[in-house]
Amino acid sequence: MTALLKRELAIAFRAGGGALTGVLFFLAVVVVFPFAVGPDMNLLARIGPAILWIGALLASLLGLDRLFAQDREDGSLDLIVMQPHLLPLTIAIKCLAHWLATGLPLILATPLFGIMLNVEPVGTGAVMLTLLVGTPAITLIGAVGAAVTVTLPRGGLLIAILVLPLVIPVLVFGITATNGAIYDPDPFTAPFLILCALTLFSGVLGPLAAAAMLRHSAD
């Protein structure tokens, strides 16, 4: 299993691995927003955390189609599902590697993008914390979508459409918790704990559902 993690990370960070595509997309979203909203610094500061969350969410959805489709194209997926390992565990490892390669860079880039959106340091900190807890859920739920569309050519957009309704709760509670950290009367702990629960829940259910899909999407 460590071998799988090492391999996935090596592929993601080699040339053509596309680990940083998500960060570039995130950058594009963040850069474009202030031009659309106009030069109102207060407004930007107020909606900044939401923009950061939306950017990170869309960027996380972007790379999901690579999760299984790449392995299927070169035949590795056949061998992976045939091994005597627990398939949900294998999938959880693949999700972990995917998150380390695509999700973590988004979180690390957040402080820089926060400055571009005039978000206060405490707001940026809250966004980073909620993204840290929330983006694994996006990857884990996305794994189910990736498994469903693995046999379809160009399934990328379809994954986004399938997965988006399921990750809306993550977005809602992520932004609620962030706002709770910035504005005083709003609660932080309750939405943050629900966000944690969403991640834990999808951590169990996502790999199981994806494994069931991969076993039955025979071709």
Next chain:
Amino acid sequence: MDETRTDQPADRLSLIGEKLSVRRGERMIVCDVSFRLNAGDALVITGENGSGKSTLLRAVAGLLPLAAGRVIVAGPGAEDCEVRELIYYLGHQNGMKGALTVRENLDFWQAFCGNPWMDVEDALEQVNLLHAIDLPFSYLSAGMKRRASIAKLLVSEKPVWVVDEPTAALDAASSDMFRGICQEFCSMGGILVAATHLPLGIDGAQSLRLETLSGGYDDDLAEAAAEGELLTPEADA
């Protein structure tokens, strides 16, 4: 190869296919195929393009659902494993990552499949590819990629090999080399199932010829199967 392993319990396994039928959508591709392979046996499946060789192999490897029949691995130690866990499947694709070097690819498969057998260097030596060990897999030619995939069979030990067109893209010398590897594998008690339209020339291999099922819909098939004209497995020693 490693001679000390010939007395392993895995050597007394047998792979049995009972009346296998595989359907793709509405079409029946493979109908009522049976075979029995004991330790050390090889089965060469031939047939024209589209006759269902790859489909049959994928079904045997557990990658496609069977419409009817079953695949059993019988023998000591095989009772509580799924059949697919005992099989090394080498399909049309090589299952290697172009961005990683040959060594990294083989190291990964050795660690992931478990039961390490030969060292990566030794396995590559067997397929005359030691000089390319640190090249990214995508730099290799088609034949070299195939040889690296054959080395993949050697790094991790499984009692059954299921190989699909293993010698496609290989030159004559490499095909000979592959035949030698297969014969050693069988002589150690391995079971080999190969689909090919190029003769592999493995001594003592059983052969099975698949006919294209024309029409392919269920009623025709039921009739054809009843008349026993679909398949003629024969021993070809």
